[in-house]
Amino acid sequence: MGKAEQDAEFTAFVTARGPALLRTAYLLTGDHQAGEDLVQTALAKTYAAWPRIRSAEAVEGYVRRTMVTTHVSWWRRRWRGETPTDPQSGALPEPPGHDPTGAHDERDRMWRHLATLSERQRAVLVLRFYEDLGEAEVAALLGCSTGAVKSHTSRALARLRADLATTDDRGEVRR
Amino acid sequence: MSRDLRDELAETLRERATSVPDVPTLAGASLARGRALRRRRRIATTLAPAFVAVVLVTAATALTGAYERAEGPSGGPTATSELPAPRPPYAVGEGRGTDARTLIVVGDRSVPLPEGTSVGLLHRAGTGVVVEVIGSDTQGVAFVDGEGRLRMLPDLGLPVAVAPDGRTVAALSDAGEDGPRMVLARLPDGKPLATLPGDRAPLAFVTGEETGQDTGPGPVVLFAAGDRLGTWDVTEQTAREVPRVRRGEDDILSAARDGRRVAIVGEREFRVVDLQGRTLWTRPDRYGRNWSFSWTPDGTGIVLSVGGRIVVVSAATGRTLVESPKQPFDLFALMWLDDRHFLGQESDLVTDEVRERRFACDVVTGTCETYGARFAILAEP
Numbered sequence: 001m002g003k004a005e006q007d008a009e010f011t012a013f014v015t016a017r018g019p020a021l022l023r024t025a026y027l028l029t030g031d032h033q034a035g036e037d038l039v040q041t042a043l044a045k046t047y048a049a050w051p052r053i054r055s056a057e058a059v060e061g062y063v064r065r066t067m068v069t070t071h072v073s074w075w076r077r078r079w080r081g082e083t084p085t086d087p088q089s090g091a092l093p094e095p096p097g098h099d100p101t102g103a104h105d106e107r108d109r110m111w112r113h114l115a116t117l118s119e120r121q122r123a124v125l126v127l128r129f130y131e132d133l134g135e136a137e138v139a140a141l142l143g144c145s146t147g148a149v150k151s152h153t154s155r156a157l158a159r160l161r162a163d164l165a166t167t168d169d170r171g172e173v174r175r
Numbered sequence: 176m177s178r179d180l181r182d183e184l185a186e187t188l189r190e191r192a193t194s195v196p197d198v199p200t201l202a203g204a205s206l207a208r209g210r211a212l213r214r215r216r217r218i219a220t221t222l223a224p225a226f227v228a229v230v231l232v233t234a235a236t237a238l239t240g241a242y243e244r245a246e247g248p249s250g251g252p253t254a255t256s257e258l259p260a261p262r263p264p265y266a267v268g269e270g271r272g273t274d275a276r277t278l279i280v281v282g283d284r285s286v287p288l289p290e291g292t293s294v295g296l297l298h299r300a301g302t303g304v305v306v307e308v309i310g311s312d313t314q315g316v317a318f319v320d321g322e323g324r325l326r327m328l329p330d331l332g333l334p335v336a337v338a339p340d341g342r343t344v345a346a347l348s349d350a351g352e353d354g355p356r357m358v359l360a361r362l363p364d365g366k367p368l369a370t371l372p373g374d375r376a377p378l379a380f381v382t383g384e385e386t387g388q389d390t391g392p393g394p395v396v397l398f399a400a401g402d403r404l405g406t407w408d409v410t411e412q413t414a415r416e417v418p419r420v421r422r423g424e425d426d427i428l429s430a431a432r433d434g435r436r437v438a439i440v441g442e443r444e445f446r447v448v449d450l451q452g453r454t455l456w457t458r459p460d461r462y463g464r465n466w467s468f469s470w471t472p473d474g475t476g477i478v479l480s481v482g483g484r485i486v487v488v489s490a491a492t493g494r495t496l497v498e499s500p501k502q503p504f505d506l507f508a509l510m511w512l513d514d515r516h517f518l519g520q521e522s523d524l525v526t527d528e529v530r531e532r533r534f535a536c537d538v539v540t541g542t543c544e545t546y547g548a549r550f551a552i553l554a555e556p
Contacts, residue, residue: 023192023193024192026191026192026194027188027191027192032498033501036500036501037501040500106183107183107186107187107190107191110183110184110187111187111191114187125184125188126188129181129184129185129188130185130188130189130192157180157181157184160180160184161180
């Protein structure tokens with residue numbers, strides 16, 4: 001396969017899957033900008049490995065695995081290459097509007113609590129409940145056993161449940 | 176939580192994921208290149224300050240070369256030829272060889288600015304363009320007509336606003352012994368038509384209807400003076416204050432082309448007010464102070480440049496419409512050439528060096544062009 005052909009394939013893949021990758025990266029990092037950086041890094045690594053990856057399924061898996069492992073390694077190294085100058089950075093520009101059912105408020109609280117989980121626990125939840133992957137697939141992506149995935153899932157859900165029970169709608173701890 | 180926690184979690188993740196804008200064609204390849212370039216630049220600043228000093232000396236060439244190397248055969252796929260080429264009605268260029276003066280390009284003609292000067296902003300005026308000319312210790316206003324003739328307008332300083340019909344300009348002047356004053360001058364020769372004493376900075380031409388006041392049939396100029404906004408009715412020779420609007424000493428102002436709304440960047444917020452003094456919206460200044468911004472020509476959007484990102488917000492609501500990935504440079508002096516393209520001067524995020532190299536973005540197709548290469552910005556969410 002010639003380089004031009006490889007480039008065309010890579011470009012087509014990014015065009016088709018870029019938005020989905022960016023959404024997953026955002027959920028993993030909890031931050032739009034960090035999500036972009038994560039996708040960029042994963043795509044750069046994927047491009048370098050492109051000649052070795054043949055099938056579309058393999059490409060998708062490679063990129064996702066790279067995103068997850070890169071994200072966890074960033075966290076391990078406490079990577080803070082680009083620190084926002086404002087605590088609001090990364091937040092959406094408009095606060096959520098009035099929600100008469102309260103459902104949005106609950107999801108907003110859930111989102112805030114997700115940010116307090118460990119990177120690996122968060123990754124497990126995103127892959128299980130957003131990507132809808134099975135335990136074996138998550139284990140393969142994270143490079144751990146299915147038992148570890150079960151354990152991470154269970155602990156993360158228990159932590160979320162406990163946190164949600166002890167905070168009110170404003171995200172403040174109930175006394 | 177009444178529903179099953181797993182269902183709620185899945186719903187939360189899906190809802191959050193929908194807030195992420197899609198990436199248009201070719202974005203990924205460009206993102207990867209941009210990331211690699213930024214990382215190389217970080218390493219360079221950490222490990223080799225001497226090398227950076229060399230880069231400082233030859234920054235424009237060096238960065239261009241670095242970027243082009245990143246674009247090269249080993250840097251990743253390039254498919255920029257598939258993107259439509261921006262065709263602005265006028266532009267800024269650089270001379271070559273021994274004459275490296277800044278050029279104003281109008282159609283097929285290139286007009287050199289006076290030696291040692293550069294461009295602040297460009298303003299369309301009929302078939303020509305009004306140029307804010309900035310030198311090392313001087314600043315002034317020039318007019319380049321549709322035939323490519325450049326004239327420096329005597330005694331006019333900055334800022335300058337251009338009337339919608341392109342026949343007159345309002346500018347701040349402090350030439351002579353009369354003290355600072357706002358001057359209404361005609362094009363193309365800059366002959367003064369009226370003056371208003373005082374240190375007032377013109378922002379835009381407006382109509383009496385927009386100010387909610389009775390005004391004469393002649394031009395009305397919106398201006399900033401101290402912490403207030405005001406209007407100058409040239410026919411009646413009166414100045415009136417826009418009620419209730421106050422600005423901080425360091426706040427940055429920009430008026431929509433029709434003058435009906437003014438965007439104000441303050442210490443902690445970004446807001447838009449109208450000429451009746453109403454605040455139309457505010458949003459937290461999530462980017463800090465180091466940014467520049469400009470209204471789109473049709474008044475529907477405001478484009479910001481901050482921290483290497485290009486952001487377009489809705490002028491009606493303040494909501495973010497488009498946001499680019501980070502680039503290795505920041506833009507300022509943003510100016511719109513038409514409804515699709517804008518230019519900006521660039522400032523290196525690592526070295527803080529400012530270069531005159533120009534930059535064009537097309538927010539409709541979601542592409543930006545610089546260094547002869549293009550990258551994508553994120554599409555509307």
